[in-house]
Amino acid sequence: MSVAMQSGTPALLDDVVEAVASWQQEGAPVQVHPGDLGWNWGFGSEALAREVRLWRRGGTILAAGMVDAKDGLIRMAIAPSVDSDEAFARQLLADLADPGRGVLPADGGVVEARFGAAFRDLLHRSGWVADEPWTPLRRELTDPVEDCGLRIEVLDADHVDERILQDRVAVGRASFPNSTFSSQRWRAMAASSAYRRARCLVAYDEDGAAVAATTVWSAGPGRPGLIEPLGAHPDHRGRGHGRAITLAAVAALQQMGSSSATVCTPSSNVAGVAAYISAGFEKLSAVTDFRRLA
Known part of the structure; x- marks a missing residue:
């Protein structure tokens, strides 16, 4: 055939x-x-x-x-x-x-x-x-996930708080150079079938500042879930917020029934790899793309 x-x-x-x-x-x-x-x-x-x-x-x-x-x-x-x-x-x-x-x-x-x-x-x-x-990095979700130590607010397709949405956008744009993330883009994403099994998380410190954010994606119960993207606000880095939002992401995927939490980052992102390992992820063997020579 x-x-x-x-x-x-x-x-x-x-x-x-x-x-x-x-x-x-x-x-x-x-x-x-x-x-x-x-x-x-x-x-x-x-x-x-x-x-x-x-x-x-x-x-x-x-x-x-x-x-x-x-x-x-x-x-x-x-x-x-x-x-x-x-x-x-x-x-x-x-x-x-x-x-x-x-x-x-x-x-x-x-x-x-x-x-x-x-x-x-x-x-x-x-x-x-x-x-x-x-x-690639992976964390099994069979054991309880430790508390991340920060207040976490959630945005899913059915519960949209405008203040939290604005914080999600602000942290996303600050975390990634040249980001064009916006409320409009979030709404388009949240209206998709893929987002029916997803949610955004925003972490707040003790002063109420939005310090980190991520989006977690389930593929359905019993299947690996994905963290993409994840970032800490540059004005608040060096205080463990990257590890905290990672733990919150892992806990959210566990609650959604995922079998594991997965992520893949450029090997050159040494700090990012270390942050995931500190949150209980196992570093797997590096993989490469395939390039056709011109």
């Missing part, structure tokens, strides 16, 4: 989210998560749909990708059922390698594929080389 690539449409996004959620498996490599789709949904369903590519066989979605045209990158999620499927891997690579398919540029391109043994092996054998290293 043939494999067909399809560009995303707003009407398809809910199906893509559910497919990607179903592929999240405990103990498997960290790959594109419903939370990655949900975060990008903040730019609008039309914009997200333009980024999405999916591959079907017999009507079933077996792979999905998010294209970043500016960086010549596609981030992949692959169904466990085709992990070792060489025929599927060959068609996937043929679509990515052909610039006429409109996925990657002719003069290079980067593939983030952390799952899919046959596909990763084929990339290696086809001359794609290792790119920037990333460090």
Whole structure:
């Protein structure tokens, strides 16, 4: 049965989210998560749909990708059922390698594929080389989570406090250079199907200042949850707030039924890796993207 690539449409996004959620498996490599789709949904369903590519066989979605045209990158999620499927891997690579398919540029391109043994092996054998290293981290959610020591306020799709929303936006913009996060983007994100299993957390210190924030994404009970993004306000750093908001995120995912909390950060982010480890995360082996030489 043939494999067909399809560009995303707003009407398809809910199906893509559910497919990607179903592929999240405990103990498997960290790959594109419903939370990655949900975060990008903040730019609008039309914009997200333009980024999405999916591959079907017999009507079933077996792979999905998010294209970043500016960086010549596609981030992949692959169904466990085709992990070792060489025929599927060959068609996937043929679509990515052909610039006429409109996925990657002719003069290079980067593939983030952390799952899919046959596909990763084929990339290696086809001359794609290792790119920037990333460090995945994981914390099991079987044991109780220690109190984070800060007051935590929650924003979910059904409970929106305008003051807390403004604090969420302010901390997000302060935490990440060049951030364009806004209340409008949050509302677009919160209206998405991905956010039905997500929530934003804002941490406040003893003086009532918003000092850190994060968004946590469940893929459903018994599946790994994702922390994306997480940041501490630069005016309040060095006081353990990064660790505190991480613990709050872990506790929220545990409450939502996730089997573990996962995150993946550039290996060069030494301070970030250390903060997650201090919050009980296990540092896993570094992974790299695949770059095609121009």
